Amino acid sequence: EASYAQQRIYIDQIIRFSEEISVYNIPLVYRVKSSSDTNPISINHLKQVFDILINKHSILRTSYHFDRNNGILMQNIEEFSSKKHYEFQISYIENSEEMKNIFNNEITNSNLFDLNQGIVFRCHFIINSNKNLRKNQEINLELNDILIFNFHHIAFDGASRRVFFSDFEQILKTNKLITNNKFQYIDYSIYEKQLDMKLSEQFWQSHLEECNIQRPLLLPYDRHNSLNKQHTGYAHLIEIPFNRNLIDSFINYSSKYDITLYQLSLSIFYLFLFQLCNHQNDICISCIYANRYIKILQDLIGMFVSTLPHRTKIDSLDSFDLFVKQVQNECFQIIEHTYFPLQNLINYFNSNQTSSIIPFLNILFDFITYSTDNDLQSINDTHFESISLTKFENIVKFHLKSVFFFDSTSPNPTMSCSFICSKDLFDLATIEDISQQFQDLLSQLFNRTANTNTTTISQLSRHSLKQSKEMHKLNFSRLSNIYNHGKNISSRKLPNKFKQKPRDYVKWKNEN
Structure with missing residues (x-):
């Protein structure tokens, strides 16, 4: 089997x-x-x-x-x-x-x-x-x-x-x-079929208790797929490279509060979804784990990855620092139960809900730390360099996928965040607007005057593009460095009154 x-x-x-x-x-x-x-x-x-x-x-x-x-x-x-x-x-x-x-x-x-x-x-x-x-x-x-x-x-x-x-x-x-x-x-x-799953089953049932499957996160979709329609798999991809100041802010925060970059990035993504989805405070998304939980698995080629739900509840009166610690504790609890099969969770959902939709499978968070051990470098005086495929066809298995990428192998570490979103559900203009809103949040969290210890989540409101321009200058490379790896949508497809301001069209669609 x-x-x-x-x-x-x-x-x-x-x-x-x-x-x-x-x-x-x-x-x-x-x-x-x-x-x-x-x-x-x-x-x-x-x-x-x-x-x-x-x-x-x-x-x-x-x-x-x-x-x-x-x-x-x-x-x-x-x-x-x-x-x-x-x-x-x-x-x-x-x-x-x-x-x-x-x-x-x-x-x-x-x-x-x-x-x-x-x-x-x-x-x-x-x-x-x-x-x-x-x-x-x-x-x-x-x-x-x-x-x-x-x-x-x-x-x-x-x-x-x-x-x-x-x-x-x-x-x-x-x-x-x-x-x-x-x-x-x-x-x-x-071996995995012989594992005792009882404790993990109890953990996941507790973790997902009262999770409202009937009300998935309300992303700003441009259209919806019917339940019986197959997905094409094609995606828009927008990459946001972080500049030196922002990378230093991430690293310094992680060191100061003794949390990982993964946990910090996941916390920020949770808050972003909270803002993007009209302050829905019970958030459940997918995260992936290597799932090589015993030493003998480390040297095997194979498919071990587990996709599992991460759920958090956001109290808008909490400070950002307090929320990050909450997410850290949730990560510690989950890590002991990553071998639990997704199929069992889906069966649990289906047996306890009237809907067959599994909402956390719509959204994926991932954090990738680059290592030279995972790459082909040089052999017998022949040297290689990796080629990124992000500028070619992009494929996604989720409605929305956010990937943080961190490379500390060079003297000056690099970091970025990408949004990969289904073309079946989103127009490119919508994804551009989503990425802009995400940058607004980062700017609020890590500008020079921010105090994450006293600023409550409710105070982290989304700024308009006009209001946040000065903040972007502090933390980001030029906007021209934000890489859009999808095909541009001609403004001729927009209604006349929105041709000059396509983002207004996105806002109008979300409100109607």
Whole structure:
């Protein structure tokens, strides 16, 4: 039987999304920024590495079939056979448009993997050179070539990156693996079914007690999907980079009050939803956890991630500092119960409510701390750099997703916040307005005169764009640095009276 996490995403893809798009592809893209003439990496060598990797990590050659009689997803480890369990594709490109099309295809194409056959990994090698120069010779990685490692999420998660690239580097250097896994992912699938869930079940029932499922958070939707309509999965993405002052404010606050950047960011996101949703004070959203709760799971490739509800109640008379401590305590309580299956929570909701809608699955919060251990850096004097895919097709499984990204690996840490919102439900102008309101809140919290110890939540009112311009100058880079990775909506689509001020149209739609 497949793990709880695998069953969750398998069913989710079928029920909520069209067959024409995959929301569970995980492409990792790297450009060769320098290569070695004396010790090059060849395509044939790469294929040998993948053979060894797939032989070691049986999850990369595991097939799946759905047992309709029992309603269960089953998994089976396939016998290792070279070149059978993954696809290696080579493409020659001449311009950036061809590159864009390849990237978009790797992100969204639902036909790249075959779960029934156990094909959950592929490598796409893209050559930026004249087609005639490198076809009739052994192909080596050269400057500006692109490597795409693409995985299906059923076999791979964010924490798997460290394991994959560590083994990948070791094999390229030595042509062998020093260690092998006796404990495989399929063993974990058996192990988790034997866990005693009683205490965690009691915790989650208490945590969600009296949560009003009939009244989900009232986001400023432009339209609504009917319950039986599948989502396209396509999204608008707006990225807000923080400048030095704001990053320092986050770090200093975290250090002063002994909380993590995750907890601080989650607290701010809660308050933002409180303001955005007309002061609804019982807020329940989704957060994700790596869920590798015992040491033996740390060195496995596989899908362990759990998606679970975070709920908080906001007292508008509390100070911001007091609220952050409340959120911190809630996080401490939840962390002991992250292995509890989402399916069990959904069953609990469905058995205790008249609605089949699960409101916390509409909104996701995530905080990503970058680590070089999770990336491909350099091997045998060949150096790589990661390519972000945010400027290409964006996919989202939620109505609204907020991702904080923190990178402390450089002398000057960087930090940003992105809003990824479903195109099925939101227009781009609405997402731009949402991101602007979020910046207003940050400006109020971290401007030079703010006192988070005495300022109550009720005093953190949303400012108009005109009122907050001066505050933005303190904390943000120029507004031109706010990256909109969606397609612009022409003002010709707006009613005449709103063509000059599209944000007024958003406000008008929300009020009507």
